[in-house]
Amino acid sequence: MQSVLKDITAIPGIIGGLISDSNGALLAHSFPQLFDLSDMQAICGDVSNCLAGMQDATGSIKLLDLRYDHGRVIVRQMPKYFLLLLCDLQANLPLLLISINVSVNTLKPIMETGMQLIPKAVPQQIKEDAGSKSLNKIVEASIASGMI
């Protein structure tokens, strides 16, 4: 994940990028150190809310392009995660969109493996309680020897 972000951040005009799951949990980022981790987590939550909030109005959101006075934020939404990039105003969007498609393709197996790593609740076999068995034996032996 980190190498995918590193590759995409190498494109001229890209300041940093992050990957978040669809619930807004930050998975990886390549932002410079001046960006606070808690801010990035808050951004993931805000973007996740925005994607969910606007779903009825647009159908599923494929791309979110926010243009500001001093930069541009591009969000590409995938079924289980989203990729966010912060660019400067000179960034070449068509070139960036091609690179995003490549990154999404590279991330596909990683994200699928990642999803498999999530622990699942598996019903466990009921084990015989060895402790209670040996206690029964002691009690039986005590009765037989006349101690009880």
Added chain:
Amino acid sequence: MQINEVEYAVAAAKNGAAVDDDSFEGATHAAQAGYISMIAGKIGNQMGVGNLKVAAIHGSHRHILMYQQKNVLINVIVSGSTQLGSIEQTIQKTLSSGHSGSQNKDF
């Protein structure tokens, strides 16, 4: 001026209330503009990139182009069957040329 790909256009106050449009549809789209402005504003603050100018949302059924000016938001709903990039320039030209009228396609 009418742009065929535009399904609806509405002006809204910063709080998401429709301006000069009493319809239910107008109120809905104005509220969407208010919501986008609020969330995008928070993201912009956290990233230190200044004020939001334009939000372009590429959806599967519909696209949204939301322009934020000093005291007003303009929300333009574009049909999902068209490429947003191709129509954006036409919308921007229309807006900057000062055509007015908030409702349904007519700028």
